[in-house]
Amino acid sequence: MGVKGLQSFMDRCCPEACVPVDLREMARQHVAKSQQVCTTSANTTRPTLVVDGMACLRHWYSCKDWVCGGQWREYMDVLKSWVEAFTLAGIRLVFFFDGVVGEQKRQEWVKRRRRVNGEISKIFRHMKAHGEQPGRELFCLPSGLATFTCFALRSLGQEVFCSVQEADYEVASYARLHGSMGILGQDSDFIIYNSAPYLSVAMLQIDSLTTVLYDRQRLCQTIGLAVTQLPVLACLLGNDVVSEERMQHIRNGAMATYRIHNTAPHSGAPQGQMVLAVSHLVNSLWGRLEEEPGLIPQSLNLSASHRQLLKRGICSYLLPEQEALQGGAISALPSAPAFENHVSPEILKACREKHVAAEGFMVYGVVWEGVTECSNTLEDAEDVELLPQALVYKPCRQLIYGLLLLLHGHDGSTVDPPAVREWFVYPGNPLKEPDLVHPVPVSLPCDQPSLDLLWFGTDPEVSALRLRSFLSVFDCQEYFELYGAVEDTLLAALCLVTYIVLQVQTLSQEDLDAYLSQAVCLRLKSTQELQRIKLPFLSSRAVQLASLYVRGLSHLLGANCASGCPLPSAALMPWHSFDGRLFHSKYLLSHSSTEKTVLLDSDSSCLSLFLFLREKVTDTCRKRGRVLQSRPSDPGQSPKTTPGPRYRDGYTGRPPGGGESWRERGETTGGHGGGWRESGEAWGDRSEYENTERLWERGVYGIGGVRGGRHFPPQPHSYSHFHDGRAQNMLHRPKQSRRGSYQSRGRYRLAPRWSQPPAPGT
Missing domain, CATH: 3.40.50.1010 (5'-nuclease)
Structure with a gap:
């Protein structure tokens, strides 16, 4: 820049x-x-x-x-x-x-x-x-x-x-x-x-x-210009407004003239000569006392469009009071928000205030500018198995746009749904034009609430509506009952991991275990412990999965803002829920068939929490027809897959909106199309996984259960409410006032060991 x-x-x-x-x-x-x-x-x-x-x-x-x-x-x-x-x-x-x-x-x-x-x-x-x-x-x-x-x-x-x-x-x-x-x-x-x-x-x-x-x-003093002439110099040299190519012929002429009058080259690099040459040109054409730098001398060889571009570039450096001296501002705000017909003036005002104060994410760009963008992500363009994050989270963004922009008439019909322009960087996207993405309404047991109600409503029922709207964006409505029973950070992580598993069909049980074990173990790690983690090597696939997760955290933040902030923003921050080195270590362990006790740092409370969260994810996915299978891969490289069809964006893999998927090509698990399980390519006999699942279903891995003669006591505020994988007597509606630190409420702690396992539900 x-x-x-x-x-x-x-x-x-x-x-x-x-x-x-x-x-x-x-x-x-x-x-x-x-x-x-x-x-x-x-x-x-x-x-x-x-x-x-x-x-x-x-x-x-x-x-x-x-x-x-x-x-x-x-x-x-x-x-x-x-x-x-x-x-x-x-x-x-x-x-x-x-x-x-x-x-x-x-x-x-x-x-x-x-x-x-x-x-x-x-x-x-x-x-x-x-x-x-x-x-x-x-x-x-x-x-x-x-x-x-x-x-x-x-x-x-x-x-x-x-x-x-x-x-x-x-x-x-x-x-x-x-x-x-x-x-x-x-x-x-x-x-x-x-x-x-x-x-x-x-x-x-x-x-x-x-x-x-x-x-x-x-x-x-060195280049012979006045301070007021610096904007002209900047534009002729090239900047973000006036590209270097547009003024190339002007610089070439300036350099030729400079060399005629200065036979001895400057002691610096050629760019040094260029700065001096253009400075001499500016001084000769504009003069040290030029009253208005925005005026372009007719002697400058420029077309009308280039002349206008140069003037705009020069004036872009004039600050407010300097603009007034030049006869008008050139950096004014847009005349009208992009979607002012889809939100109220109060929403527009709140959007801008939150954006300026760095309290919001995504909502301002969508409502005011009608555009959102995402820069580069660490994604391997040669990996045909994992979808780019932009496509993974596109359905999520559409629901966020739905919360922000969809208005409903008295007959329930959607009023004039707009399209949001997306500039998202991902493999295969040439970035020649934005993708036009239309909002989609969230699925709620009631009619979709107005944005004004979600943001400004004060009735007790609104708090529950905010949370349900947030969960619906990630297709995790079942987790409403977990609010208040688990830490907000873990609830958010659970939503994100579930969404990723549902969207990315090539994710395996090992990948899920890596995500969840990282989230569970991070809570007990100090910064120094995290720095001492040793990684024997790096897996390119683990790098992509880590970037995918962190991009998901920003989508959690956008959904939370659009829903009226049912969760505190702190609960969505990566320093409370993610560490790249810890995740990478868990990924390598998980794909190396490591025992779950080792994966969970031999901590019984972490193991119990991990198994509980994993059961929630697998049960939710099972209800939607997504069955996770064990598919350990060589951690040193991405799993080999058969390239699928190449789509409009040039990416090979599961199509974002239908068409032939990896499931339909026979690369899935669980008996769909003669996949790897039927062909005998499964790792081992999966006895450890099957035994774990049976023990969990019987309550042995449940709260207060026993494994190998070791007792796992119930955890306060949370585990005592669960048995047989179901929630009992839990908080069904979030409180409107939620003062205090989000970490202190519902924290899992290791209680004193019991001599006998408790009865279910105690």
Whole structure:
């Protein structure tokens, strides 16, 4: 992002503009300057640093295993330490994150996504060849990192904003309006904006709080321009608004003229010569005292469309009060929300407020912009067995759109259902145009509630309606009775795992066991224990399943927002429910036919909880005709499958909307079409699994059951309510007021051992 080659020019050819600074000293000087302006020191506020959160993600995520889905607990510790360093120095932080992708930048966004797809292919080839992740040169951020970082920083008490325009513009505007001490980021656009000083996060040393300040005044002295001429320079060099290709002929002419008058080449790289050549052109055509940089000289060889593009690019750097001086704003908000006819004004207002405060997910883009996007995910384009996450979660998104947008007339008919434009990156999608996805109504025992009722309703019955709406998005209505009996984090994980198993027909019993054992065991692990986990090698399939799960967490978040937040957002955060290294270890163990006691860390309470949750998933899936089978694979590589038909999106596998599936091709289990079980390819004789299932059905693995002479006592608030796989005397309606920490309610704890197993239901 930013201006092509400008920052490298400053680093290599203009060192006098790259000033080392101590942020503590800079903060003290900022306070002293503010006190001189104010009549009394009481009016002086803490020095504020505006942080470009998107630019900091690579700086923050320093955890070792980045391909495994994210080491979220460790990442949270990094964020906490980072924030504390500035807090102790008396510096206030304000964070901004990208909230929209402007249509004028869509092509640039697509170009980057395609480039990253190529890098992801290299990552998977390396893993399959060497059984380990590649070096940092192919580093890829874990899925959903930006989304969850917003919530992480808010949980640490920080001010976080999500943009409704170009994020760089909002950062620069906020910093200028509030007199901030600086902007911390890694984008040369902040050199162009006439705002607060631009500080490099790449050069930041957190222990000493030192970094490099890129001084725009010194840059201008070196290249012979005024600060007000920097937007023209940026657009002619190429940026996200004016692509490098559009102005190539202008730069070629400038370079030719520059070389005629400067026979001795500049001491820097060719890009350094280019910056100087374009600077000379700008100075000669615009003049140092040009009253309106937005005016394009007629002598510049541009077509009408390119002239208009250049003007728009130049004006995009003008901040609000600067726009007023130029005769009008150019960064105005859209004239009207995309789907204002499908939601009330109150919903529109709430959507925007939640989005700006980084409290919501997905709903603003859908309702206001009519568009949603998802960046690259670690998915192997050569694996024909696993569907891309975008297709796995498409039915879920359609139901979310249904909650947000579907209006019903008095006769029960749906009123003018709109289509949401989806820009989702996945193998086989050329990203030439968005997918048009229509909303689908959720299935509820009553009529679909209005969005106003779900979001603003105060009657006790509304709390239950919110939860039922949320569960319906994942086809998990049966889990309503589990609310209050299990931790909210586990309830959410149960919904997500069930949905994945129902949607991905190639998932096996081993995959389910890996997902559930990870969720159960994570609750008892410290960050240090998670860091000490050793992985003998990496499985490319486990990497994909981890990314699939984390993308699912963001869909849980979107469904929760659309349903009126029946669950606290904290319960959906990955640091409470997922660790990539732990999941990978459970995957390798599960596919190596490890005993369940070992898989559950030899902890009897974890084993009981795991078996209970697994029974819930398998029972729910069985009711929908989905029977899981054991299918252990070589953990070192993806299971070999017969390629299926190639669909419109170029992906081979189970079609998202019908057609020939792996079940119909005879690759399924359980007697459908002569699958692997009939052909004798099942692992072992499955006696361990069959014995486990029989023991569970008889209550031996139930609460208070016995295995091998060991007693498993009932767990408070939860297990004592269950026997024979059914819920008894449970909380049937969520309370409207739910104060306190979500972790403290319904937590599974190991109770004192009983000398005799309890009677069912006690």
